[in-house]
Amino acid sequence: xxxxxIPRHIAIIMDGNGRWAKQRMLPRYAGHHAGVExxxxxxxxCTQQGVEVLTLFAFSSENxxxxxxxxxxxxxxxxxxLQREIxxxxxxxxxxxxxxxxxxxxxxxxxxxxxxxxxxRNNTGLTLVIAANYGGRWDIVKTAKHLAWQIxxxxxxxxxxxxxxxxxxxxxxxxxxxxxFIRTGGEKRVSNFLLWQLAYTEMxxxxxxxxxxxxxxxxxxxxxxxxxxxxxxxxxxxxxxxxKRGSPEGPKEVCLRLEGGGKPLKNHIDLGLSNA
Ligand code: FPP
Numbered sequence: 001x002x003x004x005x006i007p008r009h010i011a012i013i014m015d016g017n018g019r020w021a022k023q024r025m026l027p028r029y030a031g032h033h034a035g036v037e038x039x040x041x042x043x044x045x046c047t048q049q050g051v052e053v054l055t056l057f058a059f060s061s062e063n064x065x066x067x068x069x070x071x072x073x074x075x076x077x078x079x080x081x082l083q084r085e086i087x088x089x090x091x092x093x094x095x096x097x098x099x100x101x102x103x104x105x106x107x108x109x110x111x112x113x114x115x116x117x118x119x120x121r122n123n124t125g126l127t128l129v130i131a132a133n134y135g136g137r138w139d140i141v142k143t144a145k146h147l148a149w150q151i152x153x154x155x156x157x158x159x160x161x162x163x164x165x166x167x168x169x170x171x172x173x174x175x176x177x178x179x180x181f182i183r184t185g186g187e188k189r190v191s192n193f194l195l196w197q198l199a200y201t202e203m204x205x206x207x208x209x210x211x212x213x214x215x216x217x218x219x220x221x222x223x224x225x226x227x228x229x230x231x232x233x234x235x236x237x238x239x240x241x242x243x244k245r246g247s248p249e250g251p252k253e254v255c256l257r258l259e260g261g262g263k264p265l266k267n268h269i270d271l272g273l274s275n276a
Contacts, residue, residue, distance in 0.1 A: 005226050007179035009053040010046065011194055011201070014038070015185030016209030029073045034211035036081050045218045046126055047092065053127045053175050057193050061101070061135035078132070079109050086116045093125030099171040100134030127175060134171070136195030143169045170196055177201065180225045184210045202228055 014035055021031030039056060046054045058078065064071060089096055098113045105113075146169055150156040167173060178194060178201045186207040190198060204221045206213070229239055 006049055006222060007051060007202075007225055008176045009055070009178045010051055010180045010182065011055040011057075011178035011198070012042070012181075013057045013183040013185075013191060013193055014210040014213075015183060015187060017211060019185065020209040020211040028070055029077075031209075031211060032074060032077055036077065038211055038213050039081075040085070041215065042213070042218060043089075043094065043126065043128060045215055047094075049222065051126065053129065053178075055099075055129040055131060055172070055178065055194070057131045057134070057191075059100070059132045059134070060192060061133055061138055062192065064104075064133075075106055075109060079106075079112060082109075082112045082116055086112075086119065089116075089128065090120050090123065093123045094120060095123040095125070095127045096120045097127065097129045098132055099129055099139075100132045101138065102133060104133055129172065129175070131193070135192045136190070137192055139171050139194075140196055167196070172197055180204060180221065182206070182221050184208050184213050 017031030017035045018028045019031070020034060021028050024030070042056075043054065059074060063074070066074075086096070096116050098117065102110055102113055143166060147156065147161060147166070151158055172194070177197045177199070181190075181193075181198055181201045182204045183189070184206055186205075188205045202225050204224050206217065206221070208217050229236060234242075
């Protein structure tokens with residue numbers, strides 16, 4: 001059998017909650033509520049598959065433009081979801097982190113975030129990153145401001161700014177960059193998500209609405225990733241040569257664990273290593 005790969009880090013834009021609710025003549029809130037259940041399932045799939053980091057876009061800097069009632073529902077949902085789930089996440093060794101400007105959130109939510117991060121800080125399982133009031137441009141500007149401040153303080157020379165120094169001061173600096181980006185709900189945009197960190201990420205778009213993104217859908221995304229050849233700027237021949245030698249450069253990748261004793265999954269796609 002070939003040795004298919006799994007992504008170390010998956011980043012997801014969870015889109016389609018509102019449409020899912022509308023199709024069922026339900027209020028938009030019901031779609032977000034159903035979306036939380038999908039979050040729970042996807043965390044579990046990632047843990048089972050040995051994914052190391054899962055980053056979810058829960059609330060963008062632009063989402064404040066939504067009707068006040070919906071923003072308020074979402075804040076309530078974040079609070080209740082955190083209160084209900086945090087002990088289970090902790091028991092399962094999940095480390096929770098929140099990225100984004102949390103200062104605009106209700107005080108109660110800010111306090112819960114601090115407590116949840118503190119509780120799970122030393123966990124060694126999946127790192128679950130929730131991007132909340134996050135924007136990719138915000139992240140870049142925040143980093144640029146910090147570097148400018150270091151120069152003003154005489155701690156840094158502008159000539160010493162490199163890509164790796166810049167990256168080391170951004171959100172997620174200590175984590176591997178996303179290998180796989182998934183967006184549900186049919187739109188094919190990055191929507192100001194992890195702009196810097198997605199430079200070499202494989203993109204996967206599906207029309208499936210987030211509340212319907214079940215295990216089968218998740219595995220299709222994983223299989224799509226496993227079937228791609230990641231070149232990181234090299235030629236295909238170079239990558240195949242490195243793979244033959246068994247020491248691929250770039251992000252570490254490990255075998256996809258197939259359930260059912262390695263039997264093909266429904267809608268199975270060839271998982272060959274280098275068939276791009
Ligand atoms: C986008 O769908 C979804 C959001 C802006 C909110 C996502 C939040 C959740 C799934 C809850 C997650 C909770 C935790 C604790 C991580 P949309 O409303 O834009 O859908 P539409 O495009 O169909 O209108």
